[in-house]
Structures are given as structure tokens and as C-alpha cells.
Amino acid sequence: MKIERTGMLLILSGPSGAGKGTLGKMLLEQDDSFCFSVSATTRAPRPGEVPDVDYHFVDDRRFDELIGQNAFLEYATVHGNRYGTLRGDVENRLRHGQNVLLDIDVQGAAMVMARMPEAVSVFILPPSFTELRERLVKRGTETEEVIDRRMANARQEVGQMDIYQYVLINEAPPEASFLKLKSIVDAEKLRLSRCTVTIDD
Numbered sequence: 001m002k003i004e005r006t007g008m009l010l011i012l013s014g015p016s017g018a019g020k021g022t023l024g025k026m027l028l029e030q031d032d033s034f035c036f037s038v039s040a041t042t043r044a045p046r047p048g049e050v051p052d053v054d055y056h057f058v059d060d061r062r063f064d065e066l067i068g069q070n071a072f073l074e075y076a077t078v079h080g081n082r083y084g085t086l087r088g089d090v091e092n093r094l095r096h097g098q099n100v101l102l103d104i105d106v107q108g109a110a111m112v113m114a115r116m117p118e119a120v121s122v123f124i125l126p127p128s129f130t131e132l133r134e135r136l137v138k139r140g141t142e143t144e145e146v147i148d149r150r151m152a153n154a155r156q157e158v159g160q161m162d163i164y165q166y167v168l169i170n171e172a173p174p175e176a177s178f179l180k181l182k183s184i185v186d187a188e189k190l191r192l193s194r195c196t197v198t199i200d201d
């Protein structure tokens, strides 16, 4: 018997600071069937971010060009900056049986779910809003004003989580939450609709 699988598109969303980046990184490190979809953004790079690894950093003109070329699977404005998932990258990898991780916001996720209903979607919650704010402050990469905006956004995003298939609370340390994410992923790899089974005698 043989099973061949088409790639899985995994959407991870959740408020900024909920730890979806950390969980996503753990998944990429520990499961080499996954690759990361590098988004285009008009946001300025943060210290330590590597162009074309963390994001493709582009200006507004280039972002508009990409929209005009229908290059995005989805795009959205988040916290005042524009972000988009490059369609070609994602479709190519899925076609070759690779699993693809998307770290995107709720608006983008809704668009991907409508276009690719077979996508697997997981919403990551922080233990509380108080802890979320503490994490954002500790991160030290944002101003007070940006943190306030992200907190307002967080409440809004949490209010929209009903469209996701799975939800988990990311308590520190992240290892236990990662195991939950891993069990979702491992079960979804066995979903028959993503498998072609060859029956041998």
C-alpha cells in the first residue's frame, strides 16, 4: 500500500504577541515537511529581521504593482501597514507536496479560507489580554502608541475567531502548546481528502 499526499496549507493567526511566531518557528524547525510562506509587506524591517527570510520588504508602489499582477492569494492592511501572501510561492509548494505555513491576520485568513477551503486554520490565544500587553511591552520593539493600537486590534481579532477550525491558548513556556499544535498537524496529515492511496495486493 502506498499513500501520496498533496501539501497542507496551515493558517496560524492570533493577536500580535500571542506567540504564533514562536509556535510557527518551532513547527518549521521540528517538521521539515513544512516551509514558511514569506509575505510581502510595506512595514519597515525591525532590528534583526532578515529581508526575504522574514518578509519581502517592499514600498507602496511595488505592493500596488503586485496587486495589479494578481500576485497575491490575499492581502490586507494590518496595524496601518500592508501585508500580502504571494500566490505563486504557495501554489507551487503545495503542488509539490510540501506543507506551507501562513502567519497571517484574520482578514487575510478569511480570504484564504474562501479560496482554499481545504486549508487548516488555527487561532492562537494569549492567556489573557493583560499578559498580552506585558509581552508586547517586554518585546521592546514598539512604541506605546503602537502597543495601544495592537491591543485594540487584538480584542477585535479575538472577536472574529469563530471562522477558524482550531483554537489553542499559548501559555508560557510554549512547549505544551506546541505539542497541541503538532497533534493538530499530525492528524490533518492523515486526512483522506489530502491523500491518494494506492492499493497493492
Ligand code: 5GP
Pocket (backbone or CB within 6 Å): 013, 014, 015, 016, 039, 040, 043, 074, 075, 076, 078, 079, 083, 084, 085, 103, 104, 105, 106, 107, 108, 109
Ligand atoms: P508583524 O508586523 O508583527 O510581523 O505582523 C503583524 C500582523 O500581520 C500579524 O498578525 C501577522 O500575522 C500579519 N501578517 C503577516 N503577514 C501577512 C500576510 O501576508 N497577510 C496578512 N493578511 N497578514 C499578515
